Amino acid sequence: MERMPKRQRHQLLARLIDENPFMTDRELTRHLKISIQTIRLDRMELGIPELRERMKLMAERSYDSVRSLPLHEVIGDIVDLQLDKSGISIFEIRDEHVFSRTGIARGHHVFAQANSLAVAIIDDKIALTVTADIRFIRPVKLGEKCIAKAYVRSISGERNKSKVELFTYVGDEMVFQGNFVIYRSAGDAENEGGDGHADRH
Amino acid sequence: MERMPKRQRHQLLARLIDENPFMTDRELTRHLKISIQTIRLDRMELGIPELRERMKLMAERSYDSVRSLPLHEVIGDIVDLQLDKSGISIFEIRDEHVFSRTGIARGHHVFAQANSLAVAIIDDKIALTVTADIRFIRPVKLGEKCIAKAYVRSISGERNKSKVELFTYVGDEMVFQGNFVIYRSAGDAENEGGDGHADRH
DNA sequence: CTGATATTATCACCAGGTACTAATCTTAAG
DNA sequence: CTTAAGATTAGTACCTGGTGATAATATCAG
Numbered sequence: 001m002e003r004m005p006k007r008q009r010h011q012l013l014a015r016l017i018d019e020n021p022f023m024t025d026r027e028l029t030r031h032l033k034i035s036i037q038t039i040r041l042d043r044m045e046l047g048i049p050e051l052r053e054r055m056k057l058m059a060e061r062s063y064d065s066v067r068s069l070p071l072h073e074v075i076g077d078i079v080d081l082q083l084d085k086s087g088i089s090i091f092e093i094r095d096e097h098v099f100s101r102t103g104i105a106r107g108h109h110v111f112a113q114a115n116s117l118a119v120a121i122i123d124d125k126i127a128l129t130v131t132a133d134i135r136f137i138r139p140v141k142l143g144e145k146c147i148a149k150a151y152v153r154s155i156s157g158e159r160n161k162s163k164v165e166l167f168t169y170v171g172d173e174m175v176f177q178g179n180f181v182i183y184r185s186a187g188d189a190e191n192e193g194g195d196g197h198a199d200r201h
Numbered sequence: 202m203e204r205m206p207k208r209q210r211h212q213l214l215a216r217l218i219d220e221n222p223f224m225t226d227r228e229l230t231r232h233l234k235i236s237i238q239t240i241r242l243d244r245m246e247l248g249i250p251e252l253r254e255r256m257k258l259m260a261e262r263s264y265d266s267v268r269s270l271p272l273h274e275v276i277g278d279i280v281d282l283q284l285d286k287s288g289i290s291i292f293e294i295r296d297e298h299v300f301s302r303t304g305i306a307r308g309h310h311v312f313a314q315a316n317s318l319a320v321a322i323i324d325d326k327i328a329l330t331v332t333a334d335i336r337f338i339r340p341v342k343l344g345e346k347c348i349a350k351a352y353v354r355s356i357s358g359e360r361n362k363s364k365v366e367l368f369t370y371v372g373d374e375m376v377f378q379g380n381f382v383i384y385r386s387a388g389d390a391e392n393e394g395g396d397g398h399a400d401r402h
Numbered sequence: 403c404t405g406a407t408a409t410t411a412t413c414a415c416c417a418g419g420t421a422c423t424a425a426t427c428t429t430a431a432g
Numbered sequence: 433c434t435t436a437a438g439a440t441t442a443g444t445a446c447c448t449g450g451t452g453a454t455a456a457t458a459t460c461a462g
Contacts, residue, residue, distance in 0.1 A: 021264065022260075022261070022264075024419090026418085034440080035441050035442080037440070038441070050418070051419075052418070052419070055256050059222075059223075059257075061263065102327065106316075107330040107333075108313035111312055111316070116309070128308075128337070130336070131334075132308075133332075133333075133334050134334075135331070135333075136332065226450075227449085236409065236411080238409070238410055238412095239409055239410070241450085242408085251450055254450095
């Protein structure tokens with residue numbers, strides 16, 4: 001029986017555990033054909049915790065992700081912002097945003113990025129989405145970087161409302177487009193809309 | 202030392218474990234002031250698995266939630282569903298959904314509930330949002346229960362598209378309204394839209 | 403009081419490890 | 433060839449957080 005170099009075995013071990021974190025050491029011996037002690041030495045060297053620790057970590061992670069949810073205050077990184085004029089945000093589609101079977105991002109994440117930016121761009125204490133007219137032009141897939149560009153088209157037409165036009169691109173391809181009407185407070189607060197945002201310094 | 206009625210203790214035990222699923226039986230004895238054996242009998246009667254089982258379940262759930270996303274697939278509890286006809290979903294606004302300063306729900310959560318329902322109602326393997334025309338009628342606040350009602354208005358007009366009309370209420374007050382156009386696969390897959398969903402049996 | 407139910411105690415056992423020591427195998431260098 | 437170093441395997445004691453079974457005790461209701 002040929003022996004595998006240690007480095008290579010380490011890589012394989014790490015990959016196996018990554019692929020199926022629920023494998024016991026004993027099960028790993030069957031795949032790697034080495035003794036359980038070596039498995040354990042390898043895990044030590046690689047800093048991979050035991051099965052129960054791994055499950056605990058996953059459980060804890062999922063536990064507080066239920067508490068704090070995936071949708072944060074602002075979805076996407078706002079990389080450029082000219083208040084009441086324009087803004088750009090970047091959002092990368094990851095595992096947790098897509099349907100696994102298709103790899104297509106769930107619509108509300110794409111919307112959330114757009115909505116966050118449309119609200120952030122408004123230069124007022126409180127901004128709330130009143131209406132949105134949106135169009136998903138093509139599905140966005142796992143790993144793609146969505147670049148949303150928003151432009152304020154009318155700063156304050158009637159009744160403290162601003163229009164924001166928004167386009168989301170992947171590369172130079174447009175994937176999403178939306179027209180938002182955002183309510184802006186004129187000093188006072190919560191009157192309309194479905195969204196708002198926090199302090200501005 | 203006064204003894205607590207069994208029923209009441211069972212409730213308390215279930216609540217404690219629900220609040221903190223990472224508690225060992227030994228820790229529970231400190232809270233409930235009863236022997237560890239009784240804790241274990243109680244768990245048996247209530248069908249609550251041991252700590253390690255609980256962690257394993259959470260870990261597995263979160264693990265294939267990355268693979269197949271059962272948890273966040275649908276935002277809100279779908280309480281009634283007549284495919285290609287109508288559906289109702291309930292979603293309670295909690296801390297993690299609102300802006301802390303105002304207590305107003307962020308728009309994308311309300312949208313997510315609506316979008317999830319609009320997509321779920323379509324009786325096809327894959328359903329993707331193409332367009333949405335939405336209106337936030339009044340802000341939704343912390344603690345409010347959003348009841349979304351969706352109606353399919355045209356099952357398949359042109360090019361495999363269905364129209365879904367949707368209203369979200371808090372009590373008898375309408376807080377959100379939307380018109381969705383949903384693309385439905387006719388057996389094949391991912392062509393348009395920004396959302397999809399999984400199997401239907 | 404007596405029987406039923408509830409609670410506690412004890413003991414053996416299990417999975418999936420850690421921690422440590424010791425033996426064996428392999429390999430390369432002197 | 434010999435020997436030292438490193439890699440691998442073996443074995444033992446011990447740990448946590450339990451299960452399962454049995455038995456003893458407590459509590460309460462009729």
